Amino acid sequence: MSYTAQEMMAVTAARALTNDDVCFVGIGAPSQACNLARLTHAPQLTLIYESGTIGTRPDVLPLSIGDPELCTTARCTVSVPELFQYWLQGGRISVGFLGGAQLDKFANINSSVVGPYARPKVRLPGGGGAPEIVAHCRQTYVVMPQSCRSFVERVDFVTSFGFGEGGDHRTRLGLHTAGPTLIITDLCMMEPDLLTKELTVTALHPGVTRDQVQANTAWALRFAPELSVTAPPTTAELSVLRDLVNRTAHAHGIVSA
Amino acid sequence: MPQFLSLREAVATHVRDGMGIALEGFTHLIPFAAGHEIIRQRKRDLTLIRMTPDLIYDQLIGMGCVRRLIFSWGGNPGVGSLHRLRDAVEQAWPRPLELEEHSHAAMANAYHAGAAGMPCAIFKGYYGSDLVGANPNIRFVTCPFTGQQLAAVPALRPDLAIIHGQRADREGNVLIEGITGVQKEVVLASRHALITVEEIVDDLRQPSPNSTVLPHWTVTAIAEVPGGARPSYAHGYYGRDNAFYTAWDAIAREREAFLAWMDAHVLIGEAAQ
Numbered sequence: 243m244s245y246t247a248q249e250m251m252a253v254t255a256a257r258a259l260t261n262d263d264v265c266f267v268g269i270g271a272p273s274q275a276c277n278l279a280r281l282t283h284a285p286q287l288t289l290i291y292e293s294g295t296i297g298t299r300p301d302v303l304p305l306s307i308g309d310p311e312l313c314t315t316a317r318c319t320v321s322v323p324e325l326f327q328y329w330l331q332g333g334r335i336s337v338g339f340l341g342g343a344q345l346d347k348f349a350n351i352n353s354s355v356v357g358p359y360a361r362p363k364v365r366l367p368g369g370g371g372a373p374e375i376v377a378h379c380r381q382t383y384v385v386m387p388q389s390c391r392s393f394v395e396r397v398d399f400v401t402s403f404g405f406g407e408g409g410d411h412r413t414r415l416g417l418h419t420a421g422p423t424l425i426i427t428d429l430c431m432m433e434p435d436l437l438t439k440e441l442t443v444t445a446l447h448p449g450v451t452r453d454q455v456q457a458n459t460a461w462a463l464r465f466a467p468e469l470s471v472t473a474p475p476t477t478a479e480l481s482v483l484r485d486l487v488n489r490t491a492h493a494h495g496i497v498s499a
Numbered sequence: 500m501p502q503f504l505s506l507r508e509a510v511a512t513h514v515r516d517g518m519g520i521a522l523e524g525f526t527h528l529i530p531f532a533a534g535h536e537i538i539r540q541r542k543r544d545l546t547l548i549r550m551t552p553d554l555i556y557d558q559l560i561g562m563g564c565v566r567r568l569i570f571s572w573g574g575n576p577g578v579g580s581l582h583r584l585r586d587a588v589e590q591a592w593p594r595p596l597e598l599e600e601h602s603h604a605a606m607a608n609a610y611h612a613g614a615a616g617m618p619c620a621i622f623k624g625y626y627g628s629d630l631v632g633a634n635p636n637i638r639f640v641t642c643p644f645t646g647q648q649l650a651a652v653p654a655l656r657p658d659l660a661i662i663h664g665q666r667a668d669r670e671g672n673v674l675i676e677g678i679t680g681v682q683k684e685v686v687l688a689s690r691h692a693l694i695t696v697e698e699i700v701d702d703l704r705q706p707s708p709n710s711t712v713l714p715h716w717t718v719t720a721i722a723e724v725p726g727g728a729r730p731s732y733a734h735g736y737y738g739r740d741n742a743f744y745t746a747w748d749a750i751a752r753e754r755e756a757f758l759a760w761m762d763a764h765v766l767i768g769e770a771a772q
Contacts, residue, residue, distance in 0.1 A: 293525050294679070306741075308527050308576075310738050325607075326604040326607045354633075365585045368572045368574075373630065403627030412626075415627050494741040495741060495745075
C-alpha cells in the first residue's frame with residue numbers, strides 16, 4: 243500500500259506511545275499521532291489535553307484543544323489551573339507530545355517569533371502549555387515536518403527549553419525530567435546524544451537518504467553509527483489513520499481532499 | 500444580587516475605556532457576543548487579558564479597541580495565525596499593540612493567585628525560556644524551605660471579568676459546566692464580573708452537588724444572550740462551529756476583507772439596536 247511522508251510521520255509518532263503512557267497532547271500532528279496510537283496498538287493510552295480533559299477518547303480529531311468531544315468522551319474534566327498544577331507540575335504525566343514552528347540542534351523550541359522579539363518579522367502564536375510541558379513530563383516527543391526553515395542551528399527565541407546549550411544544562415537548571423527524547427519528522431527520527439544532547443539521526447524512513455535529511459536541516463547533522471530504517475506503515479495502520487482523517491474532515495465541515 | 504441587564508446596557512455600564520478586561524473561556528464558552536458589543540460601543544485603550552486570544556480578540560484588536568494584550572497562546576487553534584493580532588504586532592495596524600507574553604501555566608497560576616488574594620503566583624516554570632528576558636513580569640524567588648528557584652508572576656486582577664455561562668437562576672446564581680477553563684478563577688480574581696448566559700431559569704438544575712456554580716454575590720451583572728458563545732460553543736446547548744474557525748483564516752488575512760466582514764456581521768447590529 244503506498245503512503246505519503248506525512249502518513250509515515252504520523253504512524254512513526256504513534257508507535258512511540260504505549261498502553262501505559264499518560265500523554266499530554268498538543269494540537270495538530272501530535273493529536274493525530276496520539277489518537278492513532280489509541281485506535282491501534284495502545285487502546286489503554288491515557289490522553290490529556292490542556293483544556294483539562296483527562297482520559298479522553300474522541301472519535302474524530304479535535305480542531306482545537308477544547309473541542310466538545312474531548313469533554314464528552316473524557317474520564318473527567320478538571321479546571322485549567324488544576325490541570326497545570328496537580329497533573330502536569332505534580333509529575334503525573336509520562337509523555338508530552340508537541341509540535342513546533344522551529345527546533346534547534348539541542349531541541350529547544352521556538353513558537354514565539356521569527357526575527358527579533360521586539361520587532362518580529364513573524365509573530366507566531368506563542369508557547370501555550372509547551373514551556374512547562376517540556377519541563378514536567380517525564381519525557382517529551384516532538385513531531386514536525388522537516389525543512390531548513392524549521393530545523394535550525396540555533397532558534398531565534400527559546401520559548402520552550404529542550405537541552406539549552408547541551409550537556410548537563412537541564413540538570414543545572416534543576417530539571418530532572420528527560421526532556422525531548424525523540425523527534426519524529428517526515429524523513430527520519432532523531433534522538434539526543436547521551437552526553438552532548440545534540441540531536442542525532444537514529445533512523446531513516448524507508449527510501450529516505452542521509453543527503454535528503456541533511457538537505458532539510460540547517461546544521462551539520464550527526465548520524466548514529468547503527469542507523470536503522472523505520473518499518474513502513476502497515477495496511478492496518480494506514481486504514482485506521484485514513485478513516486480517522488476522513489471522519490475528522492467530514493465532522494468539521496471541511497471537504498476531504 | 501447582580502443586575503439583570505441587556506447586553507448593550509451591561510457593556511455600556513461596566514466597560515470603560517482603558518480598563519483591564521479578561522474575556523475568558525478556554526475554547527468553550529467564549530463570550531463572543533459581549534466582545535462584539537464592546538466593538539459596537541467603540542471602547543478604546545483596553546488592556547485585554549486572556550490565555551488564548553482566539554478569534555474574538557483578533558476582532559477586538561483589528562477594530563482598534565486594544566492597547567495591550569496579556570496572553571499565553573495567540574493562534575487560531577488547529578488553523579494557524581490570528582492575522583489581525585499579527586498585523587498589529589508586526590505593522591502596528593490599526594494601532595500598536597503592546598504584548599505581555601506568558602506560558603499557560605503562568606496565566607492559570609496568576610488567575611488562581613488573583614482569586615486566592617495572593618500578590619503573586621509561585622510555580623515551577625519558565626526554566627531556560629527566553630520569555631524571562633522578554634517579559635519583566637516573570638521573576639524568580641527562592642523557596643525558604645528547600646532553596647529551590649521558583650518562577651513568580653504577578654497575580655492577575657482584572658478590572659472586569661466577562662464570561663459566558665449555561666444558565667442563571669432569577670437570583671443570579673450562574674452554572675457553568677463542561678470545560679470550565681479558568682472561568683471560576685477569573686470571576687473571583689476580578690473586581691467585577693459580567694456574565695452572559697444561554698438562559699435565565701427558575702431552577703438552575705445543577706447536575707451535581709459539585710457542579711461549578713458562581714453564587715449570585717460574586718456576580719456584578721447578568722445578560723441573557725442565547726447563542727452568546729458562537730462560533731465557540733456551549734456544552735449542552737450547541738457545538739463548536741469548526742467550519743467558521745477554518746473560514747476565519749481567509750476572512751482575517753487582509754485588512755479590507757476583515758473590515759467588510761466586521762461591518763456586515765458585527766457593526767450591522769448597531770442599527771438594529
